[in-house]
Amino acid sequence: MLARLLSALVVLVVAALAVVFTWPQAFGLQNEWVISHVVALRGAAVVCALIAAVVFGLLSFAKPLRGFTIGLVVILLVYAGANVAILSARGFGGEAAPADETSESITVLSWNTLGEVPEASTIAELALERGADIVSLPETTEPLGEEVAIAMREGGRPMWVKTIAFDQIAKARSTTLLISPDLGDYEVVSAEGSGPPGNTNTLPTVVAAPVNGEGPTIVAVHAVAPIRWEMRNWRSDLDWLAEQCAGDDVIMAGDFNATVDHFAGRGAADLGNCADAAVAAGSAGLGTWPTDLPALLGSPIDHVLATPNWTVTSFDVLDEYDDSGSDHRPVVATLERAG
Known part of the structure; x- marks a missing residue:
């Protein structure tokens, strides 16, 4: 009798954990250690859950364990299915809207170079091929x-x-930001020193504003990773980045070390007043890190975001550069000025 009660208790605890790990923002836990890591790797979590379900399914052939293991199998399959549904809703590639060739457009490239592992020629060739107007290089x-x-x-x-x-x-x-002169003259307005209110805490972010006040504020982002001793700085970085997108005309791109799950609760849009281009284009289910995992299993932590005056016409995660040396995939977005 005691064994059955303990088994039922374990199943209930696992079920509760599965709910939390599936949608932690419902409980305000998306930025907590461990939970933030699991939700960042939804694709990998699906594979792990399915493997565990197979293992427990095999154990269910042992009659004394059958009720307990079948319960775990059901929970794991539901957890895997829910994550597949979330990733499918976010999309695995596509275009958001047809481009209007007569309107103003900007192409944004972002690539964390892992301390300059890809050669300058490789980065330049990609930027030229894509016609990049903005290049964010953490x-x-x-x-x-x-x-x-x-x-x-x-x-x-x-x-x-x-x-x-x-x-x-x-x-x-x-962190380096390249801006086309076609967009006008820009000046850096973020501080050289680390930490709010002037910058992100551990790794630098470049905020550039148009000198004449006309055009978007451009933000080349690098938030710190949510490792155990940087959790406070990581949360602070995301809060600060949300504040940078409180204006009416902002384009942000870079390594946020966060997925859209972690953005939850930080503004009216995905982050501050900015919407995620990958979500708009139906590509937010593709991982940008690490390159030694397939994009379907990786974490989408590299983003392009923009305020509502920009419409996303495309967003691409480029896995053809996985052998370039960086552990991040470059991402490219094309934005059209709304109206």
């Missing part, structure tokens, strides 16, 4: 950013280079 120093800009200029597309480096100890402590 973990990229100013010298490499200038190399990319020179290569792009030689390819017929000159770029301004804006870099913030918290220090020169590690390349991850630099």
Whole structure:
């Protein structure tokens, strides 16, 4: 009798955990340690749940364990199915809306270079091929950013280079933003030092504003990863980034180290006043990190976001660069000015 009660209790606890791990934002737990990691890897969680379901299904052939293991199998299958449904709703690739060739458009490329592992020529070739107007390069120093800009200029597309480096100890402590002169003159308005109110805490974010006040504020993002000793800084980074998107005309791109699940509760849109381009384009189920996992199993932590005055016409996660050396996939979005 006691064994049955304990078995029932375990099944109930596992069921409760499955609910929390499926939709933690319903309980305000999406930014808590462990839970934040599991929800970030929904595709991988599906595979793990299915493997566990098979194991417990085999154990159910042992009659004394049958009721207990069947209960666990049902929970695991429901958990896997719910995550598949969420990922399917977010999409595995596609276009959001047909482009209006007569309207103003901006192409945004973001790529965390893992401390400049991809060569400048590789980055420039991709940016030129996609016709990028904005290039966000977390973990990229100013010298490499200038190399990319020179290569792009030689390819017929000159770029301004804006870099913030918290220090020169590690390349991850630099973020570089390239902006096409066609968008006008820009100046960096985020602080050189770390921490709010001037910047993200551990890794730098570049906020560039148009000098004449006309055009979008552009934000090249690098939030810290939610590792155990950085959880407070990670939450603070996301809060600060939401504040940067409180305006009416903002484009953000970079490594947020967060999925749309983690954005929940931080503004009227996905993050502040900004909507996620991947969600709009039906591509938010594709992982951008790490490159040693298929995109279907990875975590979508690299984003392009924009305020409502921009319409998303496309968003792509580029897995053909998985052998370039970076552990992140580049993402490219095309935005059309609404109206």
